[in-house]
Every structure is written in C-alpha cells, then in structure tokens.
Amino acid sequence: MRMGTSKWLFVAICSCLLVFSGGRELKARHIDHLPIYNHTLATILVEYASAVYMSDLTELFTWTCSKCDDLTKGFEIIELVVDIQHCLQGFVGVAKDLNAIVIAFRGTQESSIQNWIEDLFWKQLDLNYPDMPDAMVHLGFYHAYHNTTIRPSILNAVKRAKKFYGDINIMVTGHSMGGAMAAFCGLDLVVNHKAHNVQVMTFGQPRIGNAVFASYYGELVPNTIRVTNDHDIVPHLPPYYRYFPQKTYHHFAREVWLYNIGLGSLVYRVEKVCDLSGEDPSCSNSVTGNSISDHLTYYGVEMGGETAGTCRxxxxxxxxxxxxxxxxxxxxxxxxxxxxxxxxxxxxxxxxNPL
Incomplete structure (x- = not known):
C-alpha cells in the first residue's frame, strides 16, 4: 500500500508542476536551416541506440548480437568504449548503406530508473557552457560526455574512420541519457573539430540546457531531431518553467512526437513533426509525461539492457x-x-576453440 501511495504521489507532484509551468517564457531563436525528418532513417538509428545497451561486448564488437541485425546488418564497429567507473558505454562504426559514421551512446543504467527520474525532476541548471554567454547546461550530462573516457575514445575513432573512408557524414544517436550525450557529442564535433556534416537524432532525451543554450545549439547543429514517444516522462525532465526563463531548462528543436489516435482496433500511429520552438505546446508538451513504459519502447524497438538496472x-x-x-x-x-x-x-x- 505504501509503495502504491508513493508512486501516485510522485505522479501527482509531476503533473502539478508541469501544469503550473505556464506563463512568460524566454523562447529559443528560430533555426535558419530546417531539420528534415526521415522515418526510414529514424527506424534505422533507433536500432543502433538500442544495440549499444548490449552487455555482451564480444557480440557487440563483432556485430553478431541479437540487436545487431535487421536494419543495421553489416555495420562495422571501429571502437567500443566502456567507462566502468561511470557506467557509460558507446561505440563508433561505419554503416556503408548510410555512407556514414555512426556514433551511439548508451542510456540510463542506474540502479533504479525511478530514482534517476526523481533526481532529474529537481535538477537545476548548474554549469556555464564554455564560450557561449548566458548558456547553461546540466552538469551531470555535460560531464558524462566531456569528463570521462568516452570523449577522447569517440573522437579518436572518428578521426581514424575519416582517414580511411574520407569525409563522409556523421550520425550521432542515443536514448535517454545517451541522447543527452549524443547532443553534446554532436555540438563538440561541430564547434571544436570543425565537422560540417553532423546529424543528431535522439530518442527519449531529457532537456540538457536553457533557452540560450538551445538557441546556440540550433544554429550550430541544425540537422537535429529529438524523437519523443507518447507520454514518455523523460523528455519532460528536468522541468520547463515558463515563469523562470533564465533558470529553466528548454529543449532545442526539432521534436518529432509519436502518439496513437483512435479507439479499440482502430488505432493509428502518428508521427508529428513539431515546430522549431523546441517546446511546441501541441506535441509532447500537450500531454502529461507520466510513463516509464513509453520511455522504454520506440518504433516498437525495446530500449535498455537485458538486465535492468545493472552495468554488467x-x-x-x-x-x-x-x-x-x-x-x-x-x-x-x-x-x-x-x-x-x-x-x-x-x-x-x-x-x-584452440586445436
């Protein structure tokens, strides 16, 4: 009974704070180059974002795992990095059918995703992004990419891949916290490594910075899509408060919201391409983000590790x-x-099997 009461109290608090976040807001500036949503590409990249959760590194490195088939068949991993200390994982490889380098980051592998969500709910902006006046970001997400073994390994692998394959496109993806890391990686490649052909697509990504940061990001990495799913709670976090424009988190564009319409057997899946505000009130912001199950499945693909809540x-x-x-x-x-x-x-x- 106590667990049930606690769960409903948590959802009620989430709902109330989301409702009271209406009012004045600091809008992100519009983007000159419109990111184009491609359904087929999304269904491919979501498989990479799912595969990076695999704990069998032999199967992942040789691309023979249960999630390493279907639309990603033939992918060649160049580098697989595992940060044991921070429970992080990512890979870089080449997808010849896309003629692109693909970078994927693993999402949340906390002891309890519920605890991780509750921590996100109260998180404040706490880091000034370098060389971007007034831009503030989430310290934890920033450090997960910039201050672990992940970043130097990823950049080294991209350099080696470009040396062999030439200046092909770079596609960066990830789910949940992996989406946050993917966004910082895409920005890093453009700002610090002068890459000009970077595309970012994330799934169930939380907010990572304020409106000023969102504006900078949209101008520097315009070819970015954030896919959100129905009532997925994570894209609603950390919360967006219109009453506190300088200190509130704000999504960057562009969002594509997946949701169902209809009743009974007549249910249709809608993929709505949202506006360029980053906080389109007619997309995921039009519903209460209260579902963990919607966070764990995108395009019918299961996201997360085989053993929940571990870094095994x-x-x-x-x-x-x-x-x-x-x-x-x-x-x-x-x-x-x-x-x-x-x-x-x-x-x-x-x-x-030695002889």
Missing part, C-alpha cells in the same frame, strides 16, 4: 587482444577500419 558486462577472453585498459578498469576495444569483420570473427572463434 560479458567479454570473450580473446577480445583482450583488441583492448586497452586504464588504471580505473575502463577499457577500449579497437579494430583497424581496413580489417574485415569476417577475419575478426574467425580469429575469436579460434581463440575459443
């Missing part, structure tokens, strides 16, 4: 030959872009 990993001993481990136990698995995956799989199989 599994790795074949033969994979050590492709890895580097630091003093903190964090490690990077790398392969030469020119090395065929077939050769890698054969070598690992031989390591498992």
């Amino acid at each position: 990993i599994v790795m074949d001993p033969g994979l050590v030959n492709y890895g580097i481990t630091d003093l903190g136990g964090n490690f990077i698995l790398s392969r030469d872009p020119a090395s065929p995956l077939l050769k890698l799989n054969t070598q690992l199989e031989n390591d498992r």
